[in-house]
Amino acid sequence: MAFSGAENRQPGRIQQEFNSWAARSAPMPTESQLRDAVLRTGVRRRIENGQLPSYVPNRIEAGYGCGDVCVACDQPISDTQIEYEVEDDRNGRPLSFHFGCYVVWQLECTAAKPKPSAE
Numbered sequence: 128m129a130f131s132g133a134e135n136r137q138p139g140r141i142q143q144e145f146n147s148w149a150a151r152s153a154p155m156p157t158e159s160q161l162r163d164a165v166l167r168t169g170v171r172r173r174i175e176n177g178q179l180p181s182y183v184p185n186r187i188e189a190g191y192g193c194g195d196v197c198v199a200c201d202q203p204i205s206d207t208q209i210e211y212e213v214e215d216d217r218n219g220r221p222l223s224f225h226f227g228c229y230v231v232w233q234l235e236c237t238a239a240k241p242k243p244s245a246e
């Protein structure tokens with residue numbers, strides 16, 4: 128008897144289990160936060176030493192990765208991950224980022240170059 132009917136489907140019960148799972152998980156330090164901190168430091172350093180541009184280009188292409196190495200974290204971008212590719216205006220070189228790394232780079236660009244006041 129694989130399916131015994133609707134009585135097994137109790138959304139309330141599933142929600143309850145989810146809540147207790149979330150409560151257990153919440154206090155844990157999040158790995159992604161730690162990784163972000165390391166990544167942001169690395170990206171900022173690369174902006175400072177010129178490895179990465181300090182602005183976000185207008186032209187961006189997005190797609191699935193094809194094994195290119197991410198210029199922010201030096202890890203390959205696999206074909207199951209989203210790759211953002213931009214062109215470095217300084218030399219026309221394509222820069223490949225993981226989607227997450229691209230976002231971090233954008234954040235660091237904003238931090239590195241605050242908008243000049245209009246005056």
Ligand SMILES: [Zn+2]
Nearest residue numbers: 197200225228
């Ligand atoms: Zn990356």
